[in-house]
Amino acid sequence: MRIKTYVIFLAWLFPAVSFAQDMQPFSSKVFISVSGEDNIKDEVESYISQELISLGDIIVTDKEPDWIIEIIAIEVKTKSGPKSGVDLSIVLLKPFNNQIIVNLVSKESKEWVSSQTSDLYRISRHWIEIGAPEDLRSICNDIVADFNSHYIQPARDLWQKTIDYQKTTINKEADPNK
Numbered sequence: 001m002r003i004k005t006y007v008i009f010l011a012w013l014f015p016a017v018s019f020a021q022d023m024q025p026f027s028s029k030v031f032i033s034v035s036g037e038d039n040i041k042d043e044v045e046s047y048i049s050q051e052l053i054s055l056g057d058i059i060v061t062d063k064e065p066d067w068i069i070e071i072i073a074i075e076v077k078t079k080s081g082p083k084s085g086v087d088l089s090i091v092l093l094k095p096f097n098n099q100i101i102v103n104l105v106s107k108e109s110k111e112w113v114s115s116q117t118s119d120l121y122r123i124s125r126h127w128i129e130i131g132a133p134e135d136l137r138s139i140c141n142d143i144v145a146d147f148n149s150h151y152i153q154p155a156r157d158l159w160q161k162t163i164d165y166q167k168t169t170i171n172k173e174a175d176p177n178k
Helices: 002-022 039-054 099-104 107-117 131-175
Strands: 028-036 058-061 067-078 085-097 121-133
Touching: 002 121, 039 067, 039 131, 067 131, 085 107, 085 131, 099 107, 121 131
Parallel strands: 028 058, 028 067
Antiparallel strands: 067 085, 085 121
């Protein structure tokens, strides 16, 4: 009987240990959409992409993003023509995960509900950055720093707490004397 209990305990413990060990490090997928005149649009997209990638755990992609950063970039010009500044309108969007709703409806309604809820987003934040043309890179860096500190870092912290909790729980279950 004692061996049976031990075998059952180990069979229960190994999947939990495996789960905690198999948890991937944090990463988030971000899609960047920049509208504006080609010269400023390309610069903004490049600066934002570089800065996001430099965070180390951000994947810039257009496939199933966790976040969408939409930017409208405008070069401000005087009446006589020279550039006097840049204006960036930034919107952070969080795609809506419709699977919970789709799973709650009848089979007959799943396709319709899915089609009606698949392109929904939550607007997490909207703000405007204004600066001199030579400050464009700095403005883009500030946008990513703001995004990182308000949205990505809290997600990283939560992910790490989940991993730590799993490891602590497994250690306590493996050694009941703790």
